[in-house]
Amino acid sequence: MERETMPVDVLFVGGGPACLAGAIHLMDLIEAHNETATGDDVIEEPMIALIEKGSELGAHGISGAVLDPRALAELIPDWESREDFPLERKVEAESMHFLTARGSIKAPLMPPFLQDHGLPIISIAKLEKWLGGIAEEKGVMIFPGFAGVELLWSEEDDTQVIGVRTGDKGIDADGSHKSTYEPGMDLEARVTIIGEGPRGHLARQLIDKLGLDRDSQPQVYEVGCKEIIELPEGSVTRGEVTLLAGYPLDLETFGGGFIYTMDGDKACIGLLVGANAKDPAMDCHYLLQKLKDHKFVRNKLAGGKVIKYGAKTVTVGGWASIPKLYTGGALLVGDSASFMNPMRIKGIHLSMKSGMLAAETAFEALKRGDSTESVMAEFKRRIDESWVREELEASKNWHAAFEDGLIPGGLKAGMMYLFGPGKEIKPFEADYKHMLKTAAVHGSKGYPPRDDITYDGTYIVDKLTDVFMSGTKHDEHQPSHLIISDTEICATRCKEEYGNPCERFCPAQVYNMVDNEESGRKEMQIDFSNCVHCKTCDIRDPYQIIRWVPPEGGQGPEYHNL
Structure with missing residues (x-):
């Protein structure tokens, strides 16, 4: 060709x-x-x-995102004075809170390495x-x-x-060439x-x-879900950063949440959950809805409605994984x-x-x-x-410190901050190796139901509603860009051992086990048109049989302001 x-x-x-x-x-x-160059030295x-x-x-x-402008200032020294710089707000107030199921405890001080006062709150898409x-x-x-x-x-x-x-471009689902090829x-x-x-x-x-x-060390990740919430007029008056730890995560799962105010009467809320979570039923999107349902967060976002959604994975191995x-x-x-x-x-x-x-x-x-x-x-x-x-x-052993859970990880992290990370990089494993089988976490009962929150379609929203809010579009008449090398594993071993965790961990409801009349069992259905390109499936699948490859160019989510 x-x-x-x-x-x-x-x-x-x-x-x-x-x-x-x-x-x-x-x-x-x-x-x-x-x-200053002359002759052949000029790059013409x-x-x-x-x-x-x-x-x-x-x-x-x-x-x-709250931006550390160090590199930006080197690249574009006058960035701050440019009228077209896409600033949402500058951080004027910041706090950190530990949430329990029914309450919240405000940290007396913001840890120095998390202090953002005076930094710009931005949309990376606009940047x-x-x-x-x-x-x-x-x-x-x-x-x-x-x-x-x-x-x-x-x-x-x-x-x-x-x-x-x-x-x-222009390849049909069966691999043949369309007229637009x-x-x-x-x-x-x-x-x-x-x-x-x-x-x-x-x-x-x-x-x-x-x-x-x-x-x-292997590259390791957190799964992140984020929404933009539109608030009643006059609700937002300053740049504010709120960091959240604890609920709805358990003490063995690394992660946390954030709320940043944006330009106008908008705020963004997000939740990061370790892709190395032991629980195969981990569902970042559901956990974000639970976070929003917490009394402390509801008070922060009172009267709000979701107007944008997105999901991605975040690299957290740092220096150890380069x-x-x-x-x-x-x-x-x-x-x-x-x-x-x-x-x-x-x-x-x-x-x-x-x-x-x-x-x-x-x-x-x-x-x-x-x-x-x-x-x-x-x-x-x-x-x-x-x-x-x-x-x-300075943070090369940060990820390794939290592999044993939040409390021992917090103690190790504090020692690291005070005395340094040590000379050697401490080893850790790829995320998928940490997932436990369903029986080890939930016994014979299987996955717990997700019926403890009420979806109102405005503030607490389901996955498919949020996928719509992401603007995601794919031509369904093309080969799937999510490739499972052996779907028999999905219908047998994975169902029995892990309960088909992709149905939970995918933040866009791409993977669905559906009844198949011919086989008389549930088979995997890949609704790839929902995909928001987060790569969670490629990373967290316990059998490593899912591969994400690029779909036709120009497709996928349409974030623009996330």
């Missing part, structure tokens, strides 16, 4: 803060270089491209659109609606990446910078093929490489800085005309010499 080929100098994969910051920084470096008409699988920048962007506009002004070519599906490799050196193939394009790049977010598709290809994670970051022609940045501080629950600034340091490495490669592994290795040196390492090393 003939495919269109487009040569570029540097290709960024992913429209998040890491790649956008990297693209902007690279253009700035080239511009500054060309002001640089072709810098960025592809994003969402319909536009920000369509798939979801985070808290991405803003950064994208700046990147385009500088000459970066941005291609939304194009999913990277395959890495291109050099024929002479099978460890040298030479670009990315984008996904075909368009083959994907081969983007051939001297340097490819991969920043697709957590559990990135191309990042996983690269890591798996070259064993880039052999000397690091793999080898480079090979010939390619670099890993952002959440794809675990650049997130699990102690502060912050990663946007780290992702941005990783993208900027990757840009500096790509810039040197362009100047030298050499993108082999020895040149790409300079990226790791830049990381090690930057404030990224200084910040992340």
Whole structure:
């Protein structure tokens, strides 16, 4: 099959803060270089491209988020004075509360590493659109609606990446070509910078093929669900951050909640739950509804209604989980490489800085005309010499500390904060290995019912209502992008041993066991059109038989303000 080929100098994969910051920084470096360079040293008409699988920048962007502006200030020093900066509010008040089933206890002090006073509350989706506009002004070519599906490799050196193939469009569910069929394009790049977010598709290809994670701990995650609540007029008067611990989580499950006020009379509420939860019935969306039903939270969000929903996974391994970051022609940045501080629950600034340091490495490669592994290795040196390492090393054993539960984890974390994390990285296992079988958690009764809250369709909403609120759309006449390698396991072993946990842990009700008249038993039905691209199934499935791959470009959630 003939495919269109487009040569570029540097290709960024992913429209998040890491790649956008990297693209902007690279253009700035080239511009500054060309002001003094002469002759052949001038980098003429640089072709810098960025592809994003969402319909536009920000369509798939979801985070808290209270932004640490350290990297942003390096990249765009006047960001704070720009009238177009997408600020929701600045943090004017903050508090932390431990919830019990019937009450709440306010922490006397906010832990120093969680203090956010004066920092900007933002929508990461709006930040991405803003950064994208700046990147385009500088000459970066941005291609939304194009999913990277395959890495291109050099024929002479099978460890040298030479670009990315984008996904075909117009393929029917049976694999045949529709009248609208368009083959994907081969983007051939001297340097490819991969920043697709957590559990990135191309990042996983690269890591798996070259064993880039052999000397690091596994990448581990939390499952996050978030809603925007519209409140009665005049309800929100200041920037306020409320952090929540305890209920509805048990003492063996890591996680917590947050409420941030936004521009206008809106607030966002979210819940993070460890993807390593022992209980196979863990359901982050249901737990978020229980959190909202708590008296303390109801008082905060009185009269509110849900107007937007999203879900994602969050990398929480931090420094311990960062793999080898480079090979010939390619670099890993952002959440794809675990650049997130699990102690502060912050990663946007780290992702941005990783993208900027990757840009500096790509810039040197362009100047030298050499993108082999020895040149790409300079990226790791830049990381090690930057404030990224200084910040992340302090929390390198944070995740390991909480593997034994909240109370011992809190004690270990306190000791770490006071005396340091120690010299060695403490090992931990991949999330799916922690799930216990149903009988070990719930005995012979099976999963507990979820009938202890009343869904009103406005403030307490079910999964399918929230999926609608996410704006998620997929053409159902295409191959499923959620691939189960052996559905027989779903109908037999998984049902008996774990109770089909994907029906619970998926925050978009993609997986449903339904009666099959021919077999006389329940069989797996994948409603992939509901998928919000969070990757929870790929991460938490106890048999590791579910694989998330990109659907046709431009589809999926439409977040825009999350």
